[in-house]
Amino acid sequence: MKEIKIGLIGFGTVGSGLAEVLMDQQERLARRSSLSIRLARVADINIKELPPRFKDVELTNDAEDLFNDPDIDIVVELIGGIEPAKTFMLKAIAAGKHVVTANKALISQEGWEIFSAAAEKGVEVGFEASVGGGIPVIKALKEGLVANRIASIMGIMNGTANYILTRMTREGAPFAEVLRDAQELGFAEADPTYDIEGIDTAHKLAILITMSYGMKIGLDEITIEGITNIEPIDIQFAREFGYRIKLLAISRNHGDHVEARVHPTMVPESHLLASINGAYNAIHFSGDAVGNVLLYGQGAGKMPTGSAVAADVVDIARNITAGSINRVPALSYLPEEITSRGITPMNELECPYYFRISARDEPGVLAAVSGILSKHDISIESVIQKGRKESGPVSIVMRTHGARENEVRQALDEID
């Protein structure tokens, strides 16, 4: 039985999760692969010793030790962030190691350099865990749905944001209060910016767009709006219209240009994505042959992410043994087939919009607002005006028919 040796950089939450998965599943993996996959070395600058069950694993505080060890076949980077993760990945590749990561910021922003270096060296790059945590979504795109033109991607890809929206929906509690609670419970990080501002979701969307359509996309090409401005009253109004508010990543493939955006979205109650609650993720694809497919699971966390990283490790281990390295192109299309394409400007997109306007409760306000909207060619689908509380302002809430972003912005400026 061939032994495949793993070097792991970063023994934090996900790193220790991977170590546990590999240990827990060692016997099962051997029953499934004729392979012995062994965690040989861990590099971490913050810990002095590994837990007792990893007594046979060598600990170092210098990642170089992994690159210099000729016995290590695969280096797994689980420290996150751009640097020094990127340097470590490039050094591991230069040393002829296959690499695996869960790092969506790195793959979406600096992926090209890593994939080029790996292609030159003839080594593999695994990144299943970078999107959707434990959900095998990268594998599905590369292989299971290979015989499809992907027409659209829609997903709830950030567990923290979805957890917050779910609790706001269930409890009617304000954003800041739920966020604080989520931080105490470990569902949100001390600095939650990437999660609540939609940036983490955009990283993941960029990866899926490249793999689904075979095109390059920069983070700056994605329109991003987070959930920090959502108030309980919006969620309540959405419900009255028959919708749930979700932070969605949305992309449509128009051939020569594609839509790419992340923003709070009103999802009809009857759509499966409206039923995805708590810290779960779900990614919905539409393919020309397969139709609608949705993959659901835990989008983060120690063991689910460990499961996805381990799947990459096994995949590469199988290719090492079978002599079939890069049997499937890392980005699902051959590198020379990945093209540049335009992004549909938001101004050219017609979407239904949801507004909430706080106005003085005076006669003629609704007439004035609808007059401005109609001047901008925005037609109203439904309106709710809520009874005022004593002398405060009233909330006027509207859903429009399809309208263009620039017209909507101009109309809102005028209403202001």
Add this chain to the structure above:
Amino acid sequence: MKEIKIGLIGFGTVGSGLAEVLMDQQERLARRSSLSIRLARVADINIKELPPRFKDVELTNDAEDLFNDPDIDIVVELIGGIEPAKTFMLKAIAAGKHVVTANKALISQEGWEIFSAAAEKGVEVGFEASVGGGIPVIKALKEGLVANRIASIMGIMNGTANYILTRMTREGAPFAEVLRDAQELGFAEADPTYDIEGIDTAHKLAILITMSYGMKIGLDEITIEGITNIEPIDIQFAREFGYRIKLLAISRNHGDHVEARVHPTMVPESHLLASINGAYNAIHFSGDAVGNVLLYGQGAGKMPTGSAVAADVVDIARNITAGSINRVPALSYLPEEITSRGITPMNELECPYYFRISARDEPGVLAAVSGILSKHDISIESVIQKGRKESGPVSIVMRTHGARENEVRQALDEID
């Protein structure tokens, strides 16, 4: 660019779907694999000529022509049923062809003979399309979730049954009427027995059990109950209790024995499986590392099934080119690691039950019924008794706490 030639047996719904997918995606597949995958020959006894777009594909009425053609790399069987499909598969394997099928009856009932023959010949067997139509569930089990002990499987795996239950739920229409309509609309076959009696679902469950737990299971070991006895009143009562009725495949892995059953089940409204409507399928796994995962999509149909068959074809084509045949074991565990294990007898399972009893509206009926149940150690969680219509019988509906099948049967006999 290497050319991989496909021979297809059966140009019916799924067969023509595969042909279309391969033709539609030829260019895209080349961009993703450096491979040219070409449908070279079709064997079908019912057609005289192929549609014009397949003018370069040879048609024969004798499957032997495919086995005897040394240029054909992969034979795809899409005629369904046990014979002659089984003989064709075995002959193709004997001729050294890799084989792909969507045939769940064949794989679940006669799979061992096929897998043994293929192992001996060193060829691959693809059967992604046998479970969940276009959903890449087999791939997920073999690879994406490889580093997990699967603890349970729950799924809606028959689109016809789910379509009927969905319409009964929405319209309150009786089973027979919806079935007739489904047949007219093409959602149910002329002979719907396998679909509505749960047999097709059991075939698929057997395949998933083997792949998830690494064990053999016979169809006769699965407890099967279909949906033919469900009346609109049951669906209405289920709603009142907060449930939807779904035909579920259910399996739990207890280590030395496993549960395996197919029956109508009351699914809590808040569970994702309760939201799977129409002809869609969804399969839910629970893994020790990944937690809960659900895969959703079209469980049948020409193009979705074609998509899954094509994924197998590409997978095998990649292995042919890379020289990595049987890189992943066909049944996810190495053949020698697939064990026999016991099935948990239904009598030993404690489940909550739902009864509906038609009784004369006389004083003491409810007391008598509850007396019998309590004698059999069955405790009642909730009861609804519906107001009678004039002089007819009343319906008493109960949900029990956990109870054993044998006690339930005895109590029902006594109540009768």
